[in-house]
């Protein structure tokens with residue numbers, strides 16, 4: 022199987038964590054960026070990443086991919102056996118992705134990409150995030166993992182998404198909306214010490230640095246080209 026996406030994508034990294042924690046052999050194409058080009062839509066129906074190529078088929082949606090991995094390889098389970106406990110893990114996952122990450126995503130344009138978000142959007146997002154935070158505070162156990170004594174899929178989701186929600190809210194509101202969730206930082210630090218989690222973090226940072234270098238080189242090349250054009254214009 023081959024995981025396609027890029028290494029500073031939180032959703033891509035969630036699937037990587039699952040693959041690595043489970044010790045599933047796989048290939049990775051970390052050069053895939055989201056696109057609405059027809060050729061890319063042939064590979065990923067919504068033009069998003071990540072997607073998993075497996076036996077000539079393609080699976081999209083990181084949750085679907087993680088659950089598929091859980092079904093095909095249960096040697097190192099990341100979901101409890103008990104149906105109710107399994108559902109509680111999924112409930113946590115849903116809370117983190119649907120009621121926190123997806124909501125905070127509306128701030129990323131301003132928080133990370135130099136854009137501006139309207140005051141109305143900021144207000145709406147802050148209100149909705151408040152509800153998600155309240156829910157997460159009730160659902161999370163931190164005992165020591167987010168769903169209890171065992172590492173689960175919900176830890177993989179929490180590790181990649183919650184720091185971004187914190188960063189975005191600090192940047193836009195000047196406060197961390199996740200602060201009321203007391204043990205969160207300690208919990209994320211504990212997860213970060215696990216070998217696979219540390220690896221994904223290290224490789225995310227390397228990918229981000231490489232992307233920034235590429236951008237800087239591109240900007241320098243554009244500046245040089247503009248300066249050359251201006252010199253040429255001045256000579257005419």
Ligand SMILES: N[C@@H](CCC(=O)N[C@@H](CS)C(=O)NCC(=O)O)C(=O)O
Nearest residue numbers: 030031032055069070071082083084
């Ligand atoms: N629900 C999707 C979300 C994936 C997602 O939003 N990926 C981002 C990159 S981190 C993306 O492809 N964005 C482009 C877009 O939304 O068109 C999943 O769980 O896989």
